[in-house]
Amino acid sequence: MTEPKRAPPPVVQDLFPLTGACLAARDIVTEACLCWGLPQVVAPASLIVSELAGNVVDHAGTIMTLKMTLLPDHLLLSMCDGSYLPPIPRRDTTAPSARGRGLLLIEAVSADWGYRLDAAGKTVWATLKITASPPAASPAG
Incomplete structure (x- = not known):
């Protein structure tokens, strides 16, 4: 009898509210997705955490905690x-600024997103549906 697959432990990383936080968040997500065999979600997951980190840098200015959980x-x-x-x-598409549309991007690429308040502040979350990776192309021959 085979044992059911166990989900890997969540990835949790604190980040400082500095410009490099977006890149650090993308790197963390990319590494975890590849380790978990999920190359198909690297791009949308990287976009989501980059936007989330950018919002903390731009608006909250506090230490942030990135968490990834594989369900x-x-x-x-x-x-x-x-x-x-x-x-x-920001739903105003006539604003001249190219900034301020991060949550709309998250909404567009995620299966769902939201936020919750708690004693320490807030958590903004998003989910991505996991689909199987397309099969690798076989070499011509």
Whole structure:
């Protein structure tokens, strides 16, 4: 009898609210996704955590905690910070700024997203549906 696959432990990493936090978050997510055999979610997961980290840098200015949890059919990505201000997607598409659309990008690429407040601040989370990787192309011959 084969033992059921166990989910790997969550990846948890604190990041400082500096410009390099977005790159660090992308690197952490990329490494975890590849280690977990999920190359197909590297791009959307990297986009999500980059936007989440950028929002903390731009708006909260507190230490943030990135957490990745592999669920049976979803990848849960979350970012905790010390601010109690809720995230508000900017729906005004006529604004001249190219910034401020991160939550709309997260909404577009994730299966679901939201936030929760707690005693320490807030957590913004997003899920990605895990689909099987396309089969590798066989060499011509």
